[in-house]
Amino acid sequence: MYRGIDIFSETNVVNWKEVKNSGIQIVYIKATEGVSYVNPIMISQYNGAKSAGLQVGFYHFASTNSMIAQYNHFMSTINGYNQDLKPCLDYEINNANYSFINQFMAQNSNLIFYSYHYIADNCGLPTSKIWIAEPGTSPVTTKGYVGIQYSWTEKVNGITNTDVDMSLFDNSVLNNSNNPITNPVFIIQSQLNVMTKAGLVTDGIMGPKTISKIKQFQQIVGITIDGIWGPECANATSKIYSMPLCGIPYRQPIPTRLIQFRMGIAIDGIYWTQTEASVKRWQSANGLVPDGIFGPLSWGKLLS
Secondary structure (H helix, E strand, O other), X not given: OEEEEEEOOXXXXXXXXXXXXXXXXXXXXXXXXXXOEEOXXXXXXXXXHHHOOOEEEEEEEOOOOOHHXXXXXXXXXXXXXXXXEOOEEEOOOOOOOHHXXXXXXXXXXXXXXXXXXXXXXXXXXXXXXXXXXXXXXXXXXXOOOOEEEEEXXXXXXXXXXOOEEEEEEOHHHEOOOOOHHHOHHHHHHHXXXXXXXXXXXXXXXXXXXXXXXXXXXXXXXXXXXXXXXXXHHHHHHHHHHOOOOEOOOOOOHHHHHHHHHHHOOOOOOOOOXXXXXXXXXHHHHOOOOOOOOEOHHHHHHHOO
16 A cells, blocks of 8 residues: 655645655646646656655646547646656546546546546446545545545645645556556657547557658648657647637647648648638538637547
8 A cells, every 4th residue: 555645736845855754655746737737847846756766647637628638638748757657537527527537538548537436436437447535534445446535634744835635545556667658659649640640550669650640740730840759749739739729810820730731721820711611611510610710629529
């Protein structure tokens, strides 16, 4: 069994060694929320926890927006980090959308799910995939759950002016180093399949076909074409997954170029009359209001 905490941007950690010396072994860090938010101090929290020898993982805080956009936003944000713990979907929406939950969890077998009993008990997931909230309890085992969050008001040495959530975890929370979630090439291949319908086998191998599809993506969004998935590609992906609102007379070159590619029209990065007309036809064919404005519903349909 492992004692663990979960933290977010307002958790004031002043001494990570004291955190570990207080008996904490596991730290879950909030990475993302919704389709665009990224914890601004995630990197420093990760580096601090890792430097103290703690086992570290990330969680995504769900909103009511597009499932696939949220999943991809989470995955692209945590890509490249050495994750000791399985990634987690934190779902705390009172009017639960169980379709959203099940589709999100189905994207990767390594995900675990955090929620309250009234949601978790009705979502259809096995207890071995659930980190359950049971504040006010004193568990000595996890009772078949991956973890039990038993307090929301703990005080931990090294963390000031903040109550901390405390949990008990079993071994199933630990990440399998062979799982695709830790393989950055797998994430790249998955993103290319979603954004450009690349048709790649997600094998985690940077082979000729994957490199070719990276070059195609670079050409589509108008960045350096070198077949290397570097900062330019990551920045372009972030701009797409931020779910920008595209429509006349806005000019947002990277997301507009992807829309134009997916509509099968000339790619110039300018959202004007031809693009609007193509989007309206596409929206109508996909059961959306054909208003020519590419907002969250359109992005959700395009990237699902």
